[in-house]
Amino acid sequence: MRLSDAIKIQTFELVRDRASGSFDLRDVLSATLVVIDLDDLAPEAREELIVQLLNEGELTRRDSFEHARRRDSYTHGRLAAKIALQSHWSEIDPRLISIESGIFEQPILSNVVGENVSNLGVSISHSDRLAAALIFHRGHPMGIDVDLPSEDDVGPVLDGLDRETREMCATIGLSKRDTASLLWVARESLAKTLTTGMMTPLDIYAPSEITHKVDHYVLGYRNFAQYQTYVWSGGSGWLAITLPARTRFKNEGPEWS
Missing domain, CATH: 3.90.470.20 (4'-phosphopantetheinyl transferase domain)
Structure with missing residues (x-):
């Protein structure tokens, strides 16, 4: 190899x-x-x-x-x-x-x-x-996370969501595991950008919007409007990159599969 x-x-x-x-x-x-x-x-x-x-x-x-x-x-x-x-x-x-x-x-x-x-x-x-x-x-400033949450992780991620976030997630049409994966890597990458880690209440990272693009998702945040997170799905793991809200990738951004 x-x-x-x-x-x-x-x-x-x-x-x-x-x-x-x-x-x-x-x-x-x-x-x-x-x-x-x-x-x-x-x-x-x-x-x-x-x-x-x-x-x-x-x-x-x-x-x-x-x-x-x-x-x-x-x-x-x-x-x-x-x-x-x-x-x-x-x-x-x-x-x-x-x-x-x-x-x-x-x-x-x-x-x-x-x-x-x-x-x-x-x-x-x-x-x-x-x-x-x-x-x-x-x-x-930027932050990254890669992960592939297991079925055992789904409950802890989704059970604590407020009603607004649940309704938002329902509109993107993902399975429960994929929804948990999306939220998991997004908030991990945001927490790394903020240098908070996961040491604050998770609802502080609640999304304000989740937009489905052709091959990725983009999340905005209620409490951190200055940031956005791009998320790509993949069979071996999900990738999230958080960056300032008015910044975008010049071309298509990183390839991920």
């Missing part, structure tokens, strides 16, 4: 109808998405990537996790992020950059030596099968 079969890299351009902020939009309106299909990533290829991309500090933290599941999720998320960083900024040596954890466990890029990456942000997500990372400019 070639690495290219297991790793998908997409850099896409973004468009805003109206400029804001003091930064150069040419530097801001682009992002790089990396998704690793863990089922297709051979063990020897995984170890090769670890050697190529992770630095001593990251390896030390990786080895500090007692449980294999937590150790693997850390490793796979960091690998996706380092590949995305290298693809977004080709001149950079990913081993000279550390991906640290903030006080809310949010990933933060930090330079060990050399290039300053303080203007870049990273969002990381992983499921049983997929690991994903998004590199973007911190002046244009």
